[in-house]
Amino acid sequence: MLALNVYAERRSRIKALMPENSLAIVSAAREVIRNRDAEYPFRQSSDFWYLTGFTEPDAVLVFGPSQPDRLFVRPKNIEKEVWTGRRLGPDRVKMKLGIDEGYSLESFDAEFARLLPDVFWLEYPFNCLYSAELVDKALGAQMSHSRRHELLSHRVDLSRNLQLTRMIKSVEEMNVMREASRISARGHIEAMRTCEPGMTEDQLASIVEHSFRMQGSPSVAYQTIVAGGENACILHYIDRTDRLLSNDLVLIDAGCEIEGYAGDITRTLPVSGAFSGAQADIYDVVLGAQIDALSDMQVGMSIRSFHEAALRALTNGLIDLNIIDGPVEEALAEKRYRPYYMHGTGHFLGLDVHDVGIYEKNKEPIKLEAGMVITCEPGLYLSNRSAAPSPFRGIGVRIEDDVLITTAGPEVLTEEVPKTRTDVEALMRDA
Ligand code: GLY
Numbered sequence: 001m002l003a004l005n006v007y008a009e010r011r012s013r014i015k016a017l018m019p020e021n022s023l024a025i026v027s028a029a030r031e032v033i034r035n036r037d038a039e040y041p042f043r044q045s046s047d048f049w050y051l052t053g054f055t056e057p058d059a060v061l062v063f064g065p066s067q068p069d070r071l072f073v074r075p076k077n078i079e080k081e082v083w084t085g086r087r088l089g090p091d092r093v094k095m096k097l098g099i100d101e102g103y104s105l106e107s108f109d110a111e112f113a114r115l116l117p118d119v120f121w122l123e124y125p126f127n128c129l130y131s132a133e134l135v136d137k138a139l140g141a142q143m144s145h146s147r148r149h150e151l152l153s154h155r156v157d158l159s160r161n162l163q164l165t166r167m168i169k170s171v172e173e174m175n176v177m178r179e180a181s182r183i184s185a186r187g188h189i190e191a192m193r194t195c196e197p198g199m200t201e202d203q204l205a206s207i208v209e210h211s212f213r214m215q216g217s218p219s220v221a222y223q224t225i226v227a228g229g230e231n232a233c234i235l236h237y238i239d240r241t242d243r244l245l246s247n248d249l250v251l252i253d254a255g256c257e258i259e260g261y262a263g264d265i266t267r268t269l270p271v272s273g274a275f276s277g278a279q280a281d282i283y284d285v286v287l288g289a290q291i292d293a294l295s296d297m298q299v300g301m302s303i304r305s306f307h308e309a310a311l312r313a314l315t316n317g318l319i320d321l322n323i324i325d326g327p328v329e330e331a332l333a334e335k336r337y338r339p340y341y342m343h344g345t346g347h348f349l350g351l352d353v354h355d356v357g358i359y360e361k362n363k364e365p366i367k368l369e370a371g372m373v374i375t376c377e378p379g380l381y382l383s384n385r386s387a388a389p390s391p392f393r394g395i396g397v398r399i400e401d402d403v404l405i406t407t408a409g410p411e412v413l414t415e416e417v418p419k420t421r422t423d424v425e426a427l428m429r430d431a
Pocket residue numbers: 222253254264347353377400
């Protein structure tokens with residue numbers, strides 16, 4: 001985990017935004033049964049992880065501006081721990097997590113009921129089912145009708161303050177995201193070195209993920225996409241059942257997780273190690289669009305600017321290749337790129353791969369600020385069903401990097417992975 005004071009400062013920052021007489025409740029994630037006694041891999045809730053650094057399921061954080069911070073955790077239980085693993089237990093909460101008071105989850109209802117009479121505002125993330133459940137349960141307990149009504153009408157969505165805080169990364173977060181980016185980048189380099197015709201998409205994914213694990217990442221940040229040929233035109237293709245063919249491109253979208261923080265990189269490479277003419281044409285348009293977009297990721301610029309720069313470059317490229325009709329202004333106004341480019345050019349990145357954050361304020365796009373981490377990921381997808389001239393059909397290309405916005409300009413955290421055609425081909429050749 002990060003240093004304990006990092007989590008304490010985050011709680012303090014949120015508390016500073018809460019009114020007096022308010023109490024916040026944030027629940028951890030719970031385990032999800034896959035079947036019978038087997039669970040899905042556990043992933044902590046990002047908001048809870050952000051505020052505590054604690055990675056056990058079921059816990060509940062309760063805090064407020066005029067309160068000690070309290071964490072309710074699973075009680076120690078030697079018999080259960082033999083089966084399902086070690087538990088921190090309430091007695092070690094303060095020492096290990098730096099949270100003022102540790103309690104057993106078994107005492108949650110009683111302790112919460114004890115705190116409730118002094119509370120006027122109840123804050124919790126409305127999008128967190130488990131936090132909402134706890135609040136509902138507490139308000140279902142014995143209290144007068146008017147008091148229940150009062151509390152019901154003073155529920156506040158904590159998500160907004162969490163979003164605003166999480167969207168600007170601290171120095172510690174920047175460092176951990178540099179690490180997630182570096183490890184993700186090395187995984188992609190390993191895939192470029194190893195890729196060869198006849199491998200399955202899933203085998204290539206295992207190379208990337210093996211590299212992540214060997215570098216110390218316990219988990220992928222999202223399901224790895226390895227999409228050969230036309231499969232690249234399915235944006236979130238996760239089947240990975242096909243073999244890689246020597247005349248095809250393969251798109252790899254993969255990122256690891258470090259301390260919960262995601263890397264998110266896409267590269268598109270020729271399975272054989274050399275781009276064909278049509279593949280090279282499309283690739284260069286996407287790369288040009290990415291370079292244009294990156295140069296618009298500057299403090300003070302609108303968050304739409306880099307997307308608009310990518311759209312313009314992609315549209316110009318499509319016109320030059322006679323895939324759509326110009327002139328460019330008309331093509332942009334009519335969104336003629338849309339059959340070939342149907343997603344945004346970037347999203348916030350952090351504890352969630354599509355991280356929380358606010359893209360608009362008062363219906364206006366926000367301006368980029370130092371400390372935001374945003375992906376830059378233009379692409380072109382010319383499926384077999386599309387109206388593109390036949391040499392281009394079946395080609396899908398995306399190039400994605402992770403970018404820290406700084407006052408000195410965009411810091412491309414993932415630049416270690418080659419992306420010009422020459423560099424990609426050289427790495428594959430020299431492997
Ligand atoms: N890996 C998901 C995305 O790029 O948005």
